[in-house]
Amino acid sequence: MHRPIGRFAPTPSGPLHFGSLLTAVASFLDIKSRGGAWLLRIDDLDSARTDRKHAADIINMLARHGLESDSPPIWQSEREALYARAIRRLRRSHQVYQCICSRKTLHGIGAYPGTCRQAGIEVAANQCTRFVVQKREISVEDEVQGRYAEDLTMTCGDFVVVRRDGFVAYHLATVLDDADMKVTRVVRGADLLASTPRQIALAKALRLSVPSFAHMPVVLDGSGRKASKRLASTPLSALSDRDVKQHLATCLQLLGLIPPKHCGHSPEALLDWACARFTLRAVPPVLARSDFVCL
Numbered sequence: 001m002h003r004p005i006g007r008f009a010p011t012p013s014g015p016l017h018f019g020s021l022l023t024a025v026a027s028f029l030d031i032k033s034r035g036g037a038w039l040l041r042i043d044d045l046d047s048a049r050t051d052r053k054h055a056a057d058i059i060n061m062l063a064r065h066g067l068e069s070d071s072p073p074i075w076q077s078e079r080e081a082l083y084a085r086a087i088r089r090l091r092r093s094h095q096v097y098q099c100i101c102s103r104k105t106l107h108g109i110g111a112y113p114g115t116c117r118q119a120g121i122e123v124a125a126n127q128c129t130r131f132v133v134q135k136r137e138i139s140v141e142d143e144v145q146g147r148y149a150e151d152l153t154m155t156c157g158d159f160v161v162v163r164r165d166g167f168v169a170y171h172l173a174t175v176l177d178d179a180d181m182k183v184t185r186v187v188r189g190a191d192l193l194a195s196t197p198r199q200i201a202l203a204k205a206l207r208l209s210v211p212s213f214a215h216m217p218v219v220l221d222g223s224g225r226k227a228s229k230r231l232a233s234t235p236l237s238a239l240s241d242r243d244v245k246q247h248l249a250t251c252l253q254l255l256g257l258i259p260p261k262h263c264g265h266s267p268e269a270l271l272d273w274a275c276a277r278f279t280l281r282a283v284p285p286v287l288a289r290s291d292f293v294c295l
């Protein structure tokens with residue numbers, strides 16, 4: 001039996017917000033409670049939307065909360081060779097094709113109708129590359145959200161794996177990196193549940209192993225907006241030990257644990273305490289708004 005491997009993969013398009021911290025804590029506890037390794041990957045493929053400063057802030061903010069990667073962080077922006085190899089494989093096996101449809105012609109169309117599938121378009125600039133989906137149901141037994149299934153021909157059709165601007169698309173990069181990092185358990189936010197069938201389809205097409213999935217409830221603020229901005233707007237230097245303990249205690253509560261009343265401990269001690277008690281079975285699929293009105 002291989003050692004379980006989990007990961008947290010933030011996109012550094014801004015500072016860490018509370019919803020991401022909750023997901024990080026959940027994936028950390030999930031993998032550590034199984035004796036596994038927790039890895040950090042920075043999803044910084046889109047250089048227009050992300051930057052190194054946000055990435056450094058996120059890494060430091062996680063460390064401040066006792067969440068440190070078991071090996072040096074992996075940067076997606078440095079892994080183009082891995083992605084290019086996979087795209088060549090998909091091209092050779094005719095599982096992808098070039099698409100020249102304009103955004104305008106596709107506007108308002110739900111699933112991509114396969115317009116360019118048989119056109120045999122040669123690779124050139126200003127095209128996207130689409131993955132051929134099969135007519136069948138792809139399901140995931142999510143360990144928090146339950147069963148989720150999609151027939152991709154109905155929901156999205158042949159989807160984009162290389163964007164028009166040349167960047168590999170999120171789904172393909174995620175699948176390739178998770179496989180390369182030997183990730184066995186993916187714990188992430190419920191907003192990514194709907195992308196799971198596409199990722200499973202890609203993993204199978206590339207004959208990669210499929211990890212298990214657990215999608216954490218999304219944290220809304222008191223007015224129903226996604227995540228609290230308070231953590232994100234607090235610079236690390238302004239964060240007291242008390243704040244850190246409070247953030248962790250709130251995360252643990254939302255994950256179904258009752259943290260000890262007097263947490264006079266370090267973040268590491270609090271996480272150790274939680275690790276011995278954590279189970280995904282106690283994590284609610286949805287959070288009631290009143291659960292985090294104090295954030």
Ligand SMILES: [Zn+2]
Pocket residue numbers: 098099100101114115116117
């Ligand atoms: Zn097309």
